[in-house]
Amino acid sequence: MTETVNLIIDGQEVSAEQGRTLLEVAREMGKNIPTICFHDATTANALCRICVVEVEGQRVLQPACIVKAGAGMKVQTRSEKVIRARRTILEMLASTMDLSEAADIQQMMVEYGASSERFPDAERRESEVKDDNPMYVRDYSKCLLCWRCVQVCAEDAQYTFAINFDGRGFETQIGTFFDKAIPQTSCVMCGQCVGVCPTGALKPKREFLLEQGMSPSEISVMNTGRKQRKPR
């Protein structure tokens, strides 16, 4: 029933169902194309560009997460150009934000020989931890603007529309209406943004507190306001 197309990926002939993306096809072949912004649960925006591949005949590199496999396509997933682009993007990321809790990206940096010292004297996006609600904390120093949280808060899942963007360009950051604290927004504490965050920028409050060295019972005091059940 489904139409298939034949294409060549890294010199290997492959047939794929029409409508599948290059990312899907390549992954089925066992190829490792890195992704950052891509997530199964969100609309692909092709914005991190880490999944770019070289497609013969195309003027520029193409994002594998959204480009559909086409008949006769010749694709290279790890050409020199691809590696140069991925490495530079990773190096720029490392010079911009705190990737200490982004294990996947650290792994990619090793794989692509990306140096975190590549851009000395570079401005970083730094931010104080926003701890303004009982459910999660926001540390935008770790945010790499994958947009997933904004997407799941909006049409991709919850239709809550509590968060959007501040600023633009390099100065972009996730923000709320006039910088309101989360409890003053339409946030329903569904936690989906925390679930899709790839870097630990959004973190459950309890996890955050445990990391700060608080013991479970101390946290429990915070939550309930009392140490233990009152004796009868």
Add this chain to the structure above:
Amino acid sequence: MSDIDLNPLKPAIESYIPLGRSGLLPALHAAQKIYGWLPEEVASEVAKSLRVPLADVHGVIEFYSLYYNEQVGQKFIRVCTDPACALKGADGLLKHLCKNHKVDAGQTTDDLSLTIEQSPCLGLCDQAPAALVDDDAETNISQNFRSYDIGVPQSLVYGSIRELTANCGEGTTTLAKYGEYSAYKKALSVKPEDVIAEVKASGLVGRGGAAFPTGIKWEGAAKASADQKYVICNADESEPGTFKDRVLLLDDPHRTIEGMCIAAYAIGATKGYIYIRGEYPFIVPVLEEALNEARMAGYLGERFDIEIRVGAGAYICGEETALFESIEGKRGFPRVKPPFPTTHGVFGKPTVINNVETMCNVPLIIEKGSAEYRKIGTEKSPGPKLFCVSGDVSKPGVYEVPFGVTLRELLEMAGGVTGKKALQSVLFGGAAGAFATAEHLDVRMTFEDLRAAGLPLGSGVVMVFDETRDMRDVLQRLGHFFAHESCGKCYPCQMGTQRQMEILNRVAAGKTLPDDMIRLQDVGWTMTEASLCGLGQTAASAVLSAMKLWPALFENGGGKTKSEKKSVAAKPRAASARKSVKAKAVKKTTVKKPVAKKTVKKAVKPSKPKAKKTATKKSTANKTAKKR
């Protein structure tokens, strides 16, 4: 600030309510007209009225440079400091202005009477240095502001032919003077597909920068089946050095409108938009009047009508899909393509979007017939072309010539380099273009010859620099321009424009680090190859061309002596201010726009919600702290 009277707001935004989200930008403009800025209560009321989520309204306000969510001065002066104005002393002017009013650039006076900002190119390069004072263009400003022109800018029109500019140069051409829409009438007498065939046969390609064949675009939209189609005129002219559309719209608005009518008939569109940049407020009443005339005469109405949309300070909205998003009331993020506008344009419907100059070619083609039209220009680049000549030339202005004249001929028409100095270089095609030198003087200006010479025609920018100019200063300004205008969506451009600017700052200051050349190459290459849209893909174009032409400029001490001698005004800004925008000790003055906007927003009203971005952006936090 809870004493805000919301009563005047309701009638002002009433007409936008039926538009829903699409009415957001017009509603915010209307609100800002009343209050001077967009207080929280006002933004909230707009959101409620149009049924747009609060956070989304906030996101839109934050995206566009011309919206302010902190109080600004009653009077607003935006001084252009991009290359063409910088050549004429814009930095000195800004400094003078700030000193006189005892306020830093990007800030508001204590009595809230005045805000001064540095601005990206205002499209007044032929009358540099220039500023925008509220809604008026202030041009030809003398140092110390002793003399200047204010109001609607002049139209300086020259060249060897007058086809597109036949009605330009002597004020606005009313419908009575323009005459009937004879090309439109002629088009209506044949089938839509015949109109498209004629446009295809003419060889017309887009004049906005991408040079896509217009007829093919129209054909795509005509073939797409949908209940609604749109025609959009892209008048978001923001490419530094470009000002031709300003002249065409101010002096001959009916030519554009007629072109749009013909396009609408050809593809079966019933609705059109003219999206004009927010920095051209003085054109809006002219356009409104022309649209009314066209309605009265029956050219617009039930079959097809046009709405004006005014941008709000975002170069990226000249990118067609970002422009659609903006019309839809969103942040101007470019979309991934495909799908293309011809099938999925504004509101997801088939859309033809053409630049003003492209639209102006259409009546000419229909009127003359494609064969006659093709007698202008060369075989592969038929038609007339407008060039925006600015910088160090004797007679800056819009030049209409047939494709095929050489750069030398064009510069001769413009009276040559000012002050009998030698030519150093020409920025070709705009900030997203490339540099030419004297070696290129005999290149014929056609798409094919320029391509062979590695020069992009872009939007027709020809910005001239004489032998004494410090090109590092120019590059630094271009670097800053892109960092300011990147939308922030895709990583290569979002971070690449920033890193590029930082390195260019070092280059300008003569303080490069080892391997900066390689870094600049890698960043530039990555932006070009991996960015999502045309902005990122061309954000390094001029820089990369300069690296090829003048590698020594990028080495420490390279060209240093030259610049040490001159451009004293540009120097301090070059060296310290730019960097300080980001570095923690934010100095003062000359903080460029992204920060300037924040500065204004955050600094003036330190009492806003305490959650005020606790140091989200360093610069912001520092600014606030400083003010306190």
